[in-house]
Every structure is written in structure tokens, then in C-alpha cells.
Amino acid sequence: MRYLSLAVKNLRRRVVRTALTVAGVGLAVAVAVSLGGFVLGYRAAIDRSIDMLGFQVMIMAKGCPYEAATMMLKGGSGLLYLPDDSYAKVKGDADIASITPVFVGIAQKEAGSIRDEGSEKTFTVVDGVDVPSFLSMKPWLKLKTGPGYDGGKWFGPASKDEIVLGYEIAEFEQRKVGDSFYATITPAGKPDPVRHEFKVSGVLERTGTQDDGTVFMPIDAARAAFNRPRQLTILGIKLKQFNLFTMREFESRWLKLPEVQVVSLQQVKNTLIGLVATAQTMVAAVAIIAVVVALIGVINTILMSVYERTAEIGVMKALGARRGDVFQLIWLETLMICVAGAVVGSIGAWVGASLVERAIKSLADFGVSGSIVRITPGVVGYAVLGAVILGFFAGLYPAWRASSMRPVEAIREGA
Amino acid sequence: MNENIIEARGLKRHYLRGIETVKALDGVDLAIKEGEMVSILGPSGSGKTTLINLLSCLDAPTQGSLTVSGKQVAGLSEDELVEIRRGVLGFVFQQFHLLPTLTVAENVELPLTFLGRPVDPKKTREVLALVGLSDRADHLPRELSGGQMQRVAIARALIVEPKILVADEPTGNLDKAAGEAIFELFKRLARQGIAIIITTHNVALGYEADRVVTLEDGRIVKEELP
Numbered sequence: 256m257r258y259l260s261l262a263v264k265n266l267r268r269r270v271v272r273t274a275l276t277v278a279g280v281g282l283a284v285a286v287a288v289s290l291g292g293f294v295l296g297y298r299a300a301i302d303r304s305i306d307m308l309g310f311q312v313m314i315m316a317k318g319c320p321y322e323a324a325t326m327m328l329k330g331g332s333g334l335l336y337l338p339d340d341s342y343a344k345v346k347g348d349a350d351i352a353s354i355t356p357v358f359v360g361i362a363q364k365e366a367g368s369i370r371d372e373g374s375e376k377t378f379t380v381v382d383g384v385d386v387p388s389f390l391s392m393k394p395w396l397k398l399k400t401g402p403g404y405d406g407g408k409w410f411g412p413a414s415k416d417e418i419v420l421g422y423e424i425a426e427f428e429q430r431k432v433g434d435s436f437y438a439t440i441t442p443a444g445k446p447d448p449v450r451h452e453f454k455v456s457g458v459l460e461r462t463g464t465q466d467d468g469t470v471f472m473p474i475d476a477a478r479a480a481f482n483r484p485r486q487l488t489i490l491g492i493k494l495k496q497f498n499l500f501t502m503r504e505f506e507s508r509w510l511k512l513p514e515v516q517v518v519s520l521q522q523v524k525n526t527l528i529g530l531v532a533t534a535q536t537m538v539a540a541v542a543i544i545a546v547v548v549a550l551i552g553v554i555n556t557i558l559m560s561v562y563e564r565t566a567e568i569g570v571m572k573a574l575g576a577r578r579g580d581v582f583q584l585i586w587l588e589t590l591m592i593c594v595a596g597a598v599v600g601s602i603g604a605w606v607g608a609s610l611v612e613r614a615i616k617s618l619a620d621f622g623v624s625g626s627i628v629r630i631t632p633g634v635v636g637y638a639v640l641g642a643v644i645l646g647f648f649a650g651l652y653p654a655w656r657a658s659s660m661r662p663v664e665a666i667r668e669g670a
Numbered sequence: 671m672n673e674n675i676i677e678a679r680g681l682k683r684h685y686l687r688g689i690e691t692v693k694a695l696d697g698v699d700l701a702i703k704e705g706e707m708v709s710i711l712g713p714s715g716s717g718k719t720t721l722i723n724l725l726s727c728l729d730a731p732t733q734g735s736l737t738v739s740g741k742q743v744a745g746l747s748e749d750e751l752v753e754i755r756r757g758v759l760g761f762v763f764q765q766f767h768l769l770p771t772l773t774v775a776e777n778v779e780l781p782l783t784f785l786g787r788p789v790d791p792k793k794t795r796e797v798l799a800l801v802g803l804s805d806r807a808d809h810l811p812r813e814l815s816g817g818q819m820q821r822v823a824i825a826r827a828l829i830v831e832p833k834i835l836v837a838d839e840p841t842g843n844l845d846k847a848a849g850e851a852i853f854e855l856f857k858r859l860a861r862q863g864i865a866i867i868i869t870t871h872n873v874a875l876g877y878e879a880d881r882v883v884t885l886e887d888g889r890i891v892k893e894e895l896p
Contacts, residue, residue, distance in 0.1 A: 261780075570767040573755065573761045574761065574784060575755060575781050575785050578752075661748055663729045
């Protein structure tokens with residue numbers, strides 16, 4: 256009979272109580288793991304989404320930096336536009352390696368889907384792009400092949416009615432190469448929307464980014480459809496050398512243009528992280544409260560167990576158990592509860608990660624595509640370590656209390 | 671001639687209860703030899719349990735000298751007392767105090783865990799055979815009768831091969847036949863050289879011992895050799 260086996264048998268005496276305490280610790284660990292997974296996953300999602308933009312720097316119309324950040328990734332609403340000549344002025348900059356103009360608009364899909372969509376899903380982002388420069392920024396964009404997709408191609412610059420669909424929107428609308436796609440666009444300055452019929456010239460492979468839900472069309476055709484013939488939404492730029500110094504230089508050079516802001520990729524990342532910092536702080540507070548409640552629950556359970564076993568502890572000491580033996584036994588029981596809770600909580604968090612993600616995304620739009628909860632072995636490892644530390648402290652008082660009992664009094668009180 | 675394994679001189683144990691001093695033991699002289707079986711009799715509150723707690727190093731005397739297995743006990747701390755108890759003393763309690771989730775064999779082996787000694791299943795079987803419970807090794811305490819549980823407690827005390835076996839009212843919760851069987855077992859153990867100290871209210875059983883010590887108001891009032 257060794258301490259581990261003895262501790263297990265002691266915990267099994269009150270199965271329900273032990274299970275509830277383990278569940279309490281598990282809940283706290285699950286919250287902590289989910290939070291850790293969210294922080295990690297969200298940062299990774301931001302990195303991925305921004306890297307997949309293909310740009311290091313963007314020039315866009317002055318406005319709210321938060322809106323600018325999300326607009327870049329999700330399209331957004333209340334779009335602001337640059338004058339057309341901005342492109343001509345900027346593209347000659349000696350520090351620029353490549354540049355692409357993008358026009359972004361919002362269109363209403365028209366009865367394309369066979370599904371019952373929510374009202375917000377009837378809208379789609381339309382990117383008007385200059386294909387050669389756009390693809391030089393995003394060389395990973397590939398057209399889908401296979402039955403229904405073979406023969407797909409990017410549209411020419413002068414095309415009026417051809418579009419390329421992102422992977423998700425094509426799947427959702429069940430569109431293949433050669434199909435029609437109907438969209439209603441309200442031209443700027445006009446009261447009535449105009450219905451357009453486009454031909455799908457190609458469908459993109461999945462990228463896991465905002466591009467999957469985007470409709471691409473020639474930039475001139477897009478500007479004409481939205482009645483903004485001399486406007487742009489963003490200029491995507493890659494610099495020859497990208498560092499803080501060159502970025503500052505570039506920024507100061509082009510901020511002289513009226514109504515323009517120069518936004519670096521890093522600024523966008525920081526902005527997006529800042530968007531959810533408050534939410535993360537609140538969730539962290541909830542996690543801390545859950546940990547404290549679990550800590551109190553563990554101490555309470557072990558103390559109750561110690562009080563119930565007062566006579567037994569006295570007998571153990573009479574039989575030769577030293578103070579340290581009793582301390583070790585009670586401490587071990589506490590640690591086992593916490594480790595069991597950590598395992599249960601980690602499994603729960605891992606299994607429930609997709610639910611957590613769905614819940615988080617339903618609460619707020621974080622402006623990034625793909626998974627934003629990433630539970631890694633490292634996150635689980637930290638949670639288990641945290642639970643062991645929790646057990647370390649939770650077990651101190653009950654173990655000290657038990658080990659300090661004098662055998663005569665313990666046997667008499669517990670009899 | 672056997673040596674004294676316990677020697678008490680002028681042993682006192684006083685308690686403070688509020689502002690009143692309770693003299694639970696008030697000057698006891700007692701010597702117990704190896705292999706001797708001693709019964710301690712007396713009415714409730716006479717100091718039997720206090721005396722046995724002191725003799726078994728579970729408590730420390732307020733005054734007087736006490737030597738157990740050649741070691742002076744008086745004035746030692748709780749941590750020092752446990753070092754004297756370990757491996758020298760075996761305990762049997764009125765309430766048995768078996769761990770309910772452990773089997774009979776595991777209960778018997780429990781003290782070895784605390785003493786850091788390896789478990790020897792052969793030794794466990796021998797001890798259980800000695801108390802007549804060979805066939806109950808894998809049973810849980812709740813599956814045993816009171817007499818059987820007390821015999822498990824005795825086996826638990828014997829597994830460490832103690833020099834002294836202390837039993838506080840060991841037959842208090844047993845019927846007459848079970849009580850007599852326990853005393854027969856104690857007599858056999860005493861013949862093997864273990865000093866046995868028993869407190870009991872059962873006068874008839876008490877007189878089965880080699881010597882009977884009667885306490886009243888914390889003092890020995892009578893010592894008899896039946």
C-alpha cells in the first residue's frame with residue numbers, strides 16, 4: 256500500500272463529492288484553456304489573414320483606423336474612397352516593389368442561393384482588381400479545376416460582365432464556371448439599384464481567408480457598376496525593404512496627399528488585437544474567478560475530508576505516520592483532484608473548441624477568417640501546470656491542518 | 671529474568687479545563703516487563719486511558735519520568751514521540767479504526783507504508799493466520815463481524831513486530847465470546863515476548879492478565895497478581 260493508491264482510495268470514498276470538485280476544477284481549466292486557445296488562435300488568425308492580404312502597406316482614405324482594419328479583411332460598410340490619381344502618384348515611388356489598386360464595393364446577391372439566408376448574408380463583398388498586379392501580390396490564388404471548373408480563367412481588363420468567385424461563395428451559391436451570377440448594385444448618387452447578370456469565368460481554390468467569400472471583377476467594370484469611375488478603395492503595396500524606418504519614411508512621404516492614410520500591416524494587426532483586448536480581459540477575469548472558485552471548492556472538499564477522517568488520521572499517526580507522511584497523503588489527494596480536473600477540463604475545452612469558436616464569433620465580428628480558437632499541447636500543458644500549482648496551494652492548509660493533529664485528540668474527537 | 675520495557679516514576683498528567691486544573695493522572699509508579707500482560711482496571715474517569723496514552727507515547731506527561739524501550743519519554747515533543755512509537759508500539763482501539771476502503775490485508779500492511787518498510791505478502795499471511803483470519807485477506811472491513819475487525823486491528827499492530835502492544839478497551843464493542851477470544855490471543859502474544867497493556871471495564875477478563883492494576887482518581891490503588 257503506497258501513498259498514491261491510498262490517496263486514490265480515499266478520494267473514492269465520496270465519489271460524488273470528488274467528482275463535483277473535479278468538475279469545478281475542470282470548468283476553470285476549460286475556461287482557461289479556451290481563453291488561451293482563443294488568444295493564440297486569434298493572433299494566428301490575424302497573422303494569417305493579414306499575411307494573406309499579400310500587402311505590407313496599404314494606402315486608403317482617412318477614417319477610423321478600426322474600420323479601415325476590418326474593412327481590409329471583411330469588406331465592411333461605409334466604405335471610403337481614394338481619388339483615382341492617388342494610384343498614379345504613388346506607383347512611381349522608388350521604395351515600392353509592387354503595387355495594386357483595389358476597388359471594394361458591397362452588392363446584394365439576388366436569389367442565387369437555394370438556402371434560407373439571414374438578411375446580412377444576402378450581401379457580398381465585390382473586389383474590383385487589376386489581375387496582373389493583384390496576382391503578383393497573391394501568387395497563391397489558384398483557379399479550381401475538375402468537373403464544372405475546368406476551363407476557368409481570370410477575366411480580361413476590359414471585360415464587363417465576367418467575375419471570379421471565391422471558394423466559399425461559389426459553394427454557397429452553387430455556382431460553377433459558365434454559370435450566371437445575379438447581383439444588385441446601387442450606383443453612387445443614384446436612387447435605384449441596378450440588377451446585373453455576371454458570368455462566372457472561374458472559381459478559386461480555398462484559401463482560408465476573406466478571399467473565399469469575395470466576388471472578383473475587373474476594376475474598371477466594378478467602378479462603373481458602382482458609379483465611382485475615378486475612385487479606389489485601397490492601394491496594396493509591397494516595399495522593396497520593409498522595416499520600421501522605411502515604413503516611416505514611406506508614410507511621411509505619402510501622408511501629404513489629402514484624405515489619405517498609410518497603414519502598415521503591423522498597425523492593422525495591432526488594431527485588430529486591440530479590438531478584442533477588452534473582451535479578452537473580461538474573459539480572463541471570468542477565468543480568474545472560476546479558478547478562485549475552484550480553489551475554494553478544492554480546499555473545502557479536502558478540509559471536509561480531513562475533518563471526517565480525524566480519528567483515522569489520529570490512528571495513522573499512532574501507527575507511526577510522521578507529520579510529513581500525513582501532509583504528503585492529504586497533499587497528494589489535493590493534487591490528484593486538480594490534475595484530474597485539468598485533464599477533464601482540457602479534454603472538454605478541446606472537444607468544445609468549435610462550440611466556443613461559434614459562440615465567440617456569434618458575439619462579435621473579429622474581422623478575421625478561419626479558426627480563431629487554437630488549442631495546442633502548449634496551452635494544455637500550461638493549464639495542467641496551472642492546475643498543479645492550484646493543487647499545490649489548495650492542499651497546503653488542509654494538509655498542514657491534518658498533519659498538525661495530535662493523535663490522542665484526533666482519535667478522541669473523531670471517535 | 672525479563673527486563674523492564676516500560677518504567678514510570680511519579681507520572682502525572684494534568685489538564686487545564688477553563689481555570690480548573692484536572693489531575694487526570696496524579697503520581698503513578700509502574701514498571702512493565704517484556705512478555706508481561708498487564709490489565710488496567712478502574713471506573714470511568716479514573717485515568718486508565720490517560721495512563722495508557724502516556725505509556726504508549728501518544729501523549730507526554732506533565733511531570734515524572736517515563737522510559738519506554740530504554741528511551742526517556744518525558745519532555746519530548748510530538749515529533750520526537752512518534753519516533754519512539756515507530757516500530758516499538760502496536761495499538762488496538764475499542765472502535766477498531768480500520769480504513770473502510772482498504773481490504774483486510776491492506777489495512778494490516780498500512781503501518782509498513784508509514785515506516786517505509788516493504789510489504790511482504792508472506793508476512794501478512796502469517797500475521798492474519800495468527801489472528802485466525804487467513805481466509806479474509808481480501809475482504810473489506812464492512813464484510814466482517816466486530817470480533818473479526820478487532821482481530822484485523824491486532825494483526826495491523828503485529829505486522830511491525832512491536833515490543834509493546836497497547837489495547838484501549840479492546841473488547842468494549844465485542845460480545846463475550848469474541849472478547850474472550852481476543853484475550854486468549856493476547857495471552858499467546860505475551861508468551862511470544864510482547865508486553866501487553868490492556869485497559870478494560872470487564873473485570874473478569876482483566877483478571878486473565880499476569881498482573882492487574884486498579885486506578886482510582888488518577889492513582890494506582892491496587893496491584894494484584896491473579
